[in-house]
Every structure is written in C-alpha cells, then in structure tokens.
Amino acid sequence: MAINKLTVSMSPHDYGKNSVKKIMYGVVLAMVPALLVSVYFFGLDAIRVNLIAIASCLFFEWFFQKFFLKGNTTIADGSAIVTGMLLAFNVPSNLPWWIIVIGSLVAIGIAKMSFGGLGNNPFNPALVGRVFLLISFPVQMTTWPKVSVLNFTMTDAETGATPLALLKEGLNNGKSMTEIIDSIPTSYVDMFMGQMGGSLGEISALALIIGGLYMLFRKIITWHIPVAILGTVAIFTGILWGIDPTKYATPLFHIFTGGMLLGAIFMATDMVTSPMTHKGMIIYGIGIGVITVLIRVWGAYPEGMSFAILIMNAVVPLINNWTKPKRFGEIIKN
Amino acid sequence: MLKTFPKGGVHPNENKFSTGKPIERIDLPKQVYIPVAQHIGAPAEPIVVKGDMVKTGQLIAKSSGFVSANIHSSVSGKVVKIDKVSDSTGYKQTCIIIDVEGDEWIETIDRSETINDKIDNLTGEQIRNKIAESGIVGSGGATFPTHVKLSIPLGKTCEYLIINAVECEPYLTSDHQLMLEKAEEILIGCKLAQKVVGAKKILIGIENNKPDAISNMKTMAQKYKDIEVHALKVKYPQGAEKQLIKALTNREVPSGKLPIEVNCVVQNIGTTFAIYEAIQKNKPLFERVVSVTGKSISRPTNIMARIGTPINMLIEAVGGLPQDTGKIINGGPMMGKALNTVEVPVTKGTSGIVIIPEKYSTRPKSYNCIRCARCISVCPMGLEPYLLKNMSIVKMYEEMHKERALDCMECGSCSYTCPASIPLLDYIRLGKANINKILRSQKS
C-alpha cells in the first residue's frame, strides 16, 4: 500500500506560520518609514550609512558563524539586517564608513556572536555597538548634520546640535528654559515630523510610530514595553516640569527628542533582550524610563536612552525570575 | 461574548474536511487485532484461548483491577492467536487475534433502532457497574476507564457534570457528527451519567464552529430542565478538562488535583453515547466513530468502526492511501500519535485517522530560541515552556518539577507557535518522564 516511508515524530504535527525570518523581516519592514524620512532629510548619506552597516553586519555574522561558532550560517534569518539597520539608525548620517564598520564588528562580533549567536546575547547588539562608538569616537558621534530637505548632493553639510544637546548646554550655562526653547530652532511639529538634528532614524516620531503600529498589528511586539517607557518618561518629566517649568523641559519635548521613540519602539522591544512576561515587560519599561530621565536631567550626557536600555538588559534575567506567569490552578498560600 | 478559557491557547487551521459526512459502516475485516491494553491502567486479562468461538459483544478479556476495563469481542468468529503484536508505538503488546466468521451478536444486545429513554429503573450504583461491565473508557483519546471517573471520592460532591463536545482538535469531526445523528441518545447518556455522580446540572460545551450541532443539541435538550448547552469560542485546547471547566464554570482546578476538587466531573460526548448504548441497549463498547480525513484524501468521512479493525481498512474505505502520504496520525494533529505502519488496529481511544501529505509531514528546521515569549503567552497552564525545555536539556529535573512541569498536559501549543520551530514539547515530555521516574523512586 504505502510506498513512502512514513515520518514519525512527537505531537503536535501541525505548525503555526510564525518563523524567525518572518519576525525579523517584519521588523525591517517596520523600519522602512523611518528610513524614508531619514533619506528625505539627510539625503543619500542616510542610504550610504544603512548600506555600510547592513553589509558589514551581514559579513561579520557570516564570518563569526563560519570560523568561530562552526554551525550553519544564519545570515538569511534577517537578524543581522535588523542589527545593521538599528545601528545605522543610531548614528549621525555623516559618520565615516570605517567607524560604522567598527560599530558593526562590536555589535555582531562582541555583543552577539561571542555569546553564541542569535538568541543568546544578553545585550542589544546594535546598542552595544552604538555605545561603543559613542565612547570611542565622541566627536564624530555627536556631530550632527543639519537637516536639509531632499538634498542629494554628498557634500559636507552644515552641522548642528540636537535639541537635547542644546537643552543640556543651555542649562549648564545657566539659561532659563524659555530662552533655551527659543534658541532651539525646531518646533514640536518639526520634531514630530522629523525636521531636527539627530541620529539617522530617531528624528521622525511619526515614522517611528507608524512602524510601531505595524509591529503591533503583526504581533511582533506587544504594547507593554513602549507604553511603559513612554508613560514613565511622561509622568516623571511631567512631575519635574510641574515643580519648576523654568528648569525642566516639558514631557512632550522629552518624548519627541533624542532616541526616545526609536528606543522605546525598536530597541527596548528586542525580543532577545527583553523580559518574557507582560508583568516583567512593564517593570523593564518603567526602569528604562526612569533611568533615561535621570541621565537626561541630571547626568553628563544629553541623551540616556541607550544606556538605560543596556542597564535594564542586564536586569532582565532577574526580572524573568521575579515575574513568573500565573500558573493555572495555582494554590495561593495564605 | 462567548465563553472560553482566559489564558493562552492557539488557533490552528481547522481543516475539518469530514464535517457533515454521515457516519458510515464499512465491511467487516477478515481478521481483527484486539489489544488487551486499550485504556489507562492495568491491561485486561484474556479469558478466551486459542480456538474459542466468540460472538460479537462477548467478553474476551477481563478487567484486572480497579483502574482497568473489560474488553469485548467486536466480531464473531474464532480466536486464532493470543500473541504479542506491535502497537502504534511499535512496541509489542498482547493482542487477541480473531478470524471473522459472519456477524453474530450476543443475544442480549438490543439491535433495534428505537430510542429507549426510560432511565428510572436503575440506581446510580447499578448504572456504574453496568458501565464497568461494558468496558467503557473515555473516548476523547485519554481512555481513562469511565466507571472510575464516575466514582465520586468520599466527602466530595459533584455539582456540574460537564460534557466535552468541544472537539478542538483540527481535522476531527467524529463528535460533531455524533451530535448531529445521535443527539437524543447522547442526552439520555448524559442523564444516566448524571444519575451516577448526582450532579445538579449538566453543562455541554460545544465550540462555535459547529453551529448545526449546537442548535440540534439545544433543541433536543429543551425537554430536560437541567441540561444547558453552551457555545464556546473556538480556541485550542478548549477540550482539555481543566480548560473546559474554567471556560464553563470559571473554576480553576488546583494544580495536581482532579476536577472533583471543584465539584465537577467531565465526560466526553462520545463516552455518553457509549453509556447510552451500554445501559439502554445492553451493548458493550466494541465500536466507535472514527474520522478518517486529510487534505489529500479523496473522500474524507466518519466511519463507525469495530475495535480491532486494522487502520489500513479504514483508509481503503475512503479511497486508499494517496501516493504522497508522508505521515499518518492516530488522533488529531495536535495531540495524536504518528504511526509507523498502517497495520495497527482501531482501539477505544482512536478518534480519528489523519493523513498528512509528505509536503507537510516534516517539521520545519529549528533555529535558536529568540526569547520571543510566545510559548509563554500561549501556554494554557501558565508555564514557561522555553525554561522547561532548557532545564530538561541540562537535566535539572528537580528545578523543572518546581517550575510545575507536571502541570503540562502536552497540548502542544508551545511547539505549534514557536517561530524558531523548537521542539519544546519533546524536551518537556522527556523531562516529565524523568521527573516521574525520580518521584517514583522517592516514593519507594
């Protein structure tokens, strides 16, 4: 009767349509709006940075997998592309190519592959790469080109500072808040649309939110982490602003500037380095929000998102241990 | 809002190809293989010997303990051998092999079509004994002896008798079809079971993808005041005992305890039909409805098959095994067992035969865990499958036990949903087996 040899395996015999590839390429797709905005404001430089970052991440992924991990190469699963794009989103558009390559090496080689590849890294690879660059090349990493709409010439554009840097500098010089806000050339609408100085992908709140909504729709992320981070930041800075509006910026300013949305939507939600349960995700999000505000308001750096996420990444195993899901039929001891 | 259980669950493709196909009977096989262990518990002891002539419905193996069940001949003919034969796992098992000669039923069986709804002449105790005599076991697939399940431990009372008509497994339609054709009988069976356990109310849970069965059962149930038919939201694994109780009564069976702890008893709908036949028609359990289905099958249908019929006969009856068959599953695709041969017999727990083409028969390649936590969010028992799997790999069985690995009911939602296609359940099963081994050695 049967000609074929039958396959025998344990149940279940049916499989869902999820796959690592689908998730990773879903994230890539969600980053496209922000990428388009960056091209719109920074010109071809944005594409250059992205291509270099993606290509070098793919190369290092292949290289380490082939020569150090000795497994099947996994570059096709898309995770290196995500890391590359996130790294590119986190640097200024005029960054020299060799710095980007170093960043990719740190991101993939040190932060990801040395722990055993995809899924085993405790820290977000792109952020490790970015922070490494920020500390090693502070000048290049904080020289932001001024935005110029649809400027496709590759000439050295004028440079300027981010609103957050202007804020920090102003406060350090003892200026009052109204003076600082007046000196910042960007309005809230500009910030929302993306017309401000900053890293490649972090400028446009609108594009990031569209990407976030897409990922929510595709069920790649849940709402818990972004909402917890943004909510915490809004409440925390709101309290500070309420206490002294002349010394502290508005919550809206904090949310729209810097890497806040990019971090909350794309970086902190990285599955590998975020907690497993919803309860844990909220704790994690609150932690990131509080640390970010602490660094922004009282720290030496104008921006604290990447540090906050990395610090909370380190706490994730503990959070996972504290926040077990509620077991079905658990007998609660009185 | 339809009722369902709150935590976890997945939505596999339903693929119910054999929906609405009337229950057919097929020709009797030439030979039947009746295993003596078709239930959970001690195997039955054969009471016939080689050369004996048996009739359909005759007791051929006697229950050998409290948790055990009688086995009856499903055909009439001559016992040719009592031998060890490979079962669906390939391991040897004692079988009674009978050569079929005619189809002569024992005289006590009422073979008329009339429905007998008189249930007042027997006491609960008598009904239960009769159920035990008739060798009825849970027909959902777990095959726990029904008379044991209907025995209420001292000091406990049963408030709800819950009838599991969820059929949440994809592909399978045997319960669905039974509800369409035998609704009246099923309800009488429910009343009989209610009499045994003394339940105040009978709740019948049916998933909402079977609207015709729901309406049919609702109309039939109108004459009984204490039977409620509930439509449930479609979600796997709603047919799991604890999940069904949660969905219908919002009670949570404590970890490691039985449903009677929350005053419930759960019975499968197929079992209640068997109870009806045993009590009202004097017919022991020797045949059952089996869905024979699959994407590549030319004529998926539901077959009333005698216990012991080789599975290949059922497949022949639906148009033969397609050339591209890659996997044959005994049961549903989520919890059923893959077969390595079609020579195995239908048993009391066979609810379906699902044939999977080669293209879909192998598992997707597995990747590293990306810690997406989908397994946690779909686990209906609130466990952490990724953690249990890792513990099982590194043999941390005691820690695994502390993480309640034994609560896992092996529904397979975690493996189903894993985007990295990690065989989570395989490792969890291994861990559970080892935990049980450790627990047994601690006891003794």
Next chain:
Amino acid sequence: MAIILNTLISLSLLGVVLAIILYFVAQKFKVYEDPRIDEVEEFTPGANCGGCGYPGCRGFAEACVKAETLDGIFCPAGGNEVMQNIAKVLGMTAAEKEPQIAVVRCNGSHEKREKTNIYDGPKSCAIESSLYTGDTACSYGCLGQGDCVEVCLFDAIYIDEESGLPLVDEEKCTACGACVKICPRSIIELRDKGKKNRRVYVSCMNKDKGAEARKICSVACIGCGKCIKACPFEAITLNNFIAYIDYEKCKLCRKCAQECPTGAILEINFPPRKEKEAIKEQETTEVDK
C-alpha cells in the same frame, strides 16, 4: 603631597582592619578536613565522571578516607594504578580488578537493518525511544542518536557515519559506565577487556522470536542455541531468544562465533582465522544469502 599621604594612610588602615576581621572569621568558621582527602584526590583522574558512584572525584576521595576497607570502592576511570596509589596513602590494600571496557551490543548497521520509517525529532535517543521503537523495525537495537556520545567525558565513543552505530575507542574508554546508564535500550555493557584486548560477545539485544528478529535485521541473534552447544566452557546462556556470553567463563576459544548462523557473535582483536576456517565461513555466509 597631603593627598597622597592621606590616601596611603587611610587605605593601609582599611587593609589592616579588614585583614583582622577576615582572620577571625576564618578562625571561627574553620572546617576540619582530613588532610588525606586531598592526598587521595591528587591521585584521582579528576574527570568527575561519576563512574565510581560518588559525586565527583572529591566525593570519591572522601568515601575512600571514610571507608574501612577499599573493597567495593573502585575508580573505573583510573583503574588499578590509581587504586594502588590510594591504598598506599591510606595504608590499606586494594584488590586488583580486571580492566573493563564498554561494549555496544548491537550490530544492526544501516545496511544490515533496514529503515522502516523516518524519525523526525530532536537528536536524542531518550526522546526517540519514549516515542516509539525507532526508525527500524527492531525495538531493541541502537537508535544511533548518540546519547552515549554526548554523555562520554573521555571522548571515547562516537557514532560511525557509515554504520550509524556507536564505536568505542579502546584507548580512551575508562569503563566509567556513563554510557551504560544513559542508553535507553541498555545495549551497552561493561565487559572485561580480555587478554590482549580480545573479546567475544553477542552483539544483539533482540528478544523477538528468531524468525521475526531475522526479518528485521540480518545480524540479529535468533536464539538458535548453536553457540551453547559449541561452547566447551558453558559460558553461554540463552534467555528470551537471546544468547549471552559470560565474560568471566569465556576462554576466548571462538568456537561459538564460527557456529553462529547470522554472525551475531563478534570477535574483536583476534588475528585472522586460518584459511580452512575462512572458506567455511564464506560458505555459511553464502548459504545465508
């Protein structure tokens, strides 16, 4: 200058205070340990294989020191040499033990035992055997997923790609017994290494009746009992259709292997037979075909 001085003074003070605290704590919580435990541990192989039945080499050393005699205590990985050294340290005597080796009692390679289905699951014998009989029809034979390879701390066992069966490296195997314990089919046995490393054993665990066993594997022991008659030393017993050669009684005469109709009895490390016998052997294999 003042800063340096202050730093030096405060840090040294801190150091002294902490050192004093540490000293008292160490005194208070000191645990007495028999110094011989360390000495014994020196001699152990340090592989922590657990073959002795104690938790690691340290546990073994403790057990040795505590024990009154060394009877029944044996380090399989270290062998007699280690035991003699330990005995010297403790002033006891250790009985010499015949060196042993792990032996895989299944010879059903890919070509000799046909696959009847495809196993699709994790590479683990434990999982495969809990699911079903495996991808061949033999429910007693080797599954070839390599749980034994995984568990071996000495790299002494590996799966031969051609046959799909585990092979034991005679040099590296210490007879710790880890593979014996892990094998879900109980195929691996510890046997005496034998003179000149020569061994004769039945390489099959199939308890099916002869005809059935023969059908699923061409080198199965069919329980015919010819070897029993051939054995001059009564070293062979037959239970459940499977012959077993007692290595303590076997004198390595090889008469049984000659008689075996399926070639289930393996002879290891023997010089090739004389020509006459070789012809005879050929004949029997031809008859088999």
